[in-house]
Amino acid sequence: MSTPNRPPSTEVTKTYRRPIPNTWWLKKRSTLLFMIREWSSVFVALYALCLLGQLCALSKGAESYNALLAKSLSGASLVLHLVMGVFVLYHMVTWFKISGRIFGSGPLSPGAVTAINYVVWVAASIGVFYWIF
Amino acid sequence: MGLIKFIKSLEPLWWSLFGLGGAIAAFLFPAHILIQGVLIPAGILPKDTLQYENFAGLLSSPFVRIYFLALIVFPLYHAAHRIRMTLEDLRIGWLNAILPLLCYGGATAISISAVVVILRLS
Numbered sequence: 001m002s003t004p005n006r007p008p009s010t011e012v013t014k015t016y017r018r019p020i021p022n023t024w025w026l027k028k029r030s031t032l033l034f035m036i037r038e039w040s041s042v043f044v045a046l047y048a049l050c051l052l053g054q055l056c057a058l059s060k061g062a063e064s065y066n067a068l069l070a071k072s073l074s075g076a077s078l079v080l081h082l083v084m085g086v087f088v089l090y091h092m093v094t095w096f097k098i099s100g101r102i103f104g105s106g107p108l109s110p111g112a113v114t115a116i117n118y119v120v121w122v123a124a125s126i127g128v129f130y131w132i133f
Numbered sequence: 134m135g136l137i138k139f140i141k142s143l144e145p146l147w148w149s150l151f152g153l154g155g156a157i158a159a160f161l162f163p164a165h166i167l168i169q170g171v172l173i174p175a176g177i178l179p180k181d182t183l184q185y186e187n188f189a190g191l192l193s194s195p196f197v198r199i200y201f202l203a204l205i206v207f208p209l210y211h212a213a214h215r216i217r218m219t220l221e222d223l224r225i226g227w228l229n230a231i232l233p234l235l236c237y238g239g240a241t242a243i244s245i246s247a248v249v250v251i252l253r254l255s
Contacts, residue, residue: 022223038219044158045212047166048205052247055201058192059253062185069183073174081170088162095159117159125164132191133168133182 036087037094043087050084092121140233147214147237154211161204189255198251206244213240 025031057068071077096117104110172178181187191197217236221229 035219038215041212041215041219044154044162044208045216047158047162048208048212049243050170051165051201052205052243052250055192055205055247055254056250058185058189059250059255065185065188069180069185072170072183073180075174078171078174081166081174085163085166085171088158088166091155092159092163095155121160121163124160128161128164129168132165132197133178 040087040091043084044091047084137233140237150207150210151214154207157203158208158211192254202247202251205247209240209243213237
């Protein structure tokens with residue numbers, strides 16, 4: 001058996017690190033969906049800021065609040081909320097799926113845990129509708 | 134960078150806030166966005182609830198104030214943690230050094246603002 005070529009012991013060798021482009025996540029569908037899931041958090045933060053803006057306007061009085069309300073009832077606001085809603089829904093679906101994988105063991109399968117999450121979500125949504133609105 | 138090291142040492146706290154915020158966003162945000170942001174502006178639901186007198190009356194309850202505070206604060210920490218983790222994957226040296234401060238510091242600053250706003254509600 002031939003021995004592999006080895007550099008002389010005085011030579012310094014470097015570990016080769018394959019360059020990874022910043023667009024690595026575009027190469028596969030799974031990594032693309034992963035990145036979309038991660039960036040959905042930006043829209044979660046955006047909606048939290050929208051809620052804060054609403055409360056801030058409310059704290060300043062009727063004139064300020066009504067001015068913001070007029071903007072929030074506009075078509076542009078509707079489109080913005082639709083975009084936020086799509087990403088928040090994607091966050092929700094992936095969150096429930098991961099919850100199933102994390103907590104699904106023993107008597108409860110991952111599918112059962114995910115299904116329970118959806119049931120709780122429906123109940124919470126009905127609660128929000130009747131309690132708040 | 135002792136401050137950054139200290140912030141990073143609080144990883145269990147950030148992770149817990151990330152989990153709680155993610156759950157709140159998953160369970161509660163869709164209904165709020167749909168009702169407040171889509172159905173009412175589209176005219177499918179009446180906009181009475183969002184009128185100043187009604188909304189101010191709703192927010193007069195301390196429980197509703199705490200609810201809205203939780204709705205704002207915890208999802209912000211969820212987003213802060215996720216954005217920090219995602220940006221760290223880009224391996225931008227100078228940014229990675231200050232990301233924990235930017236993300237968690239930003240979320241904390243906005244959360245404090247939210248508390249001040251809530252306390253200013255009449």
